Amino acid sequence: MNIPFDFHNHSTQSPDGENSAEEMVLRAIELxxxxxxxxxxxxxxxxxxxxFLYEEPVRQSSVILPxxxxxxxxxxxxxxxxxxxxPLHDMELTNRMLDSYNYDFIIGSCHMVRGYDDFYFLDYTEIDPQFLLGIYFEELLEMAEWGQFDSLGHLTYPLRYIVGDKKIPVDMEPYRNIIDEIxxxxxxxxxxxxINTSGLRQNIGxxxxxxxxVKRYRDLGGKILTIGSDAHCCADLGKGIAEGIEIAKSAGFTEIACFKARNPHFIKI
Ligand SMILES: [Zn+2]
Ligand SMILES: [Zn+2]
Incomplete structure (x- = not known):
């Protein structure tokens, strides 16, 4: 089966990408x-x-992608x-980056909460994971209220490391209300x-x-859903998209959003 789309992935224009933007595009065509x-x-x-200084790669992408x-x-x-x-950690810079380039699509992500390193690097024997999750979801809520992006990236990102890699069980019940609020x-x-499918190829599974x-979001009235592999190389591009589509369908979605010029266009699934 052909893979119909992928709305989250990285090239060497990112510090951790392995293939050039053109190689990624050619792989997408091949798929x-x-x-x-x-x-x-x-x-x-x-x-x-x-x-990794972002100024130049971000400027280059604005030329390479068009x-x-x-x-x-x-x-x-x-x-x-x-x-x-x-985005909230330096609003002046964020506003400059939003005003400078004509993006089609902006994923809003939180890889590290204020005052802490990326969840990937934290030592969970020293910092209480439940406390961190609390401030993480508060920051996501603030981002949602700010509202200047199109799709919220990997809602459960910290669980990739806390539960998946470190095998520390967490109780998600205390965050039920704030996640609803988000x-x-x-x-x-x-x-x-x-739906970020990278977890399917990682320990969290x-x-x-x-x-x-995804079901809760749908039940609350959510209509705009994007799906991405979060591939950082050609080999991972499109991975898990088929499974992501099945999850979307089971949750009640009949279409997935593809953003063009910051507006959602809906693709039937
Ligand atoms: Zn991310
Ligand atoms: Zn990513």
């Missing part, structure tokens, strides 16, 4: 995708870090996206959430978020 959005990282609070769109327009519908990490705010602001949350 038979009709719709494809590349969403390289734009980590606001790491923007000026010396190990050129690739044009070059392959007869073979694939390509969109220029970005994964905006920690969903209601996203819906009110005409935004969406994503589930999509981020998994069925339960």
């Amino acid at each position: 038979g995708m009709k719709h494809y959005t590349l969403t390289d990282h734009l980590e606001i609070n790491k923007f000026f870090d010396e190990e 050129a690739l769109k044009e070059k392959y327009k007869d073979r694939i519908s390509l969109q220029y996206g970005v994964e905006l990490g920690q 969903f209601r705010t996203i819906i009110k602001n005409d935004m969406g959430i994503e 589930k999509t981020l978020p998994d069925f339960e949350y």
Whole structure:
């Protein structure tokens, strides 16, 4: 079966990407995708870090992506996206980045909460995971209220590391209300959430978020849903999309959103 789309993935325009943007586009074509959005990282609070300075790659992408769109327009519908990490950590920079380029699609993600490193690097024997999850969901709610992105990236991101890698069980019950509040705010602001299928190829073994949350979002009135593999190389592109579509269908979705010029276009599933 052809993979119809992938709306979250990275090229070498990201610090951790392995293949060039053009290689990723060619792989998407090879997989038979009709719709494809590349969403390289734009980590606001790491923007000026010396190990990866974002200014130039982000500027380059604004030239590379429109050129690739044009070059392959007869073979694939390509969109220029970005994964905006920690947008609230430097609003001046975030606003400059939002005003400077014509993105088709913005994923809003939180890879690290204020005052802490990426969840990937934290030592959970020193920091209480339940406490961290509490401040994580508070920050997601603040992001949803701010509202200047299109789809909320991997809602359950910290669980990839806490539960998947470190095997520390967590009680999600204390966050039920705030997650509902995040969903209601996203819906009110005409935004969406994503099913990130990277978890299927990692220790956690589930999509981020998994069925339960996708269903809850739908039950609260959520209509805008995107799906992405979060591939960081050609080999992972499109992985888990078919499973993501099945989860979406089971939760009651009949269409998936593809953003063009920041507006959702719906694709039947
Ligand atoms: Zn991410
Ligand atoms: Zn990503």
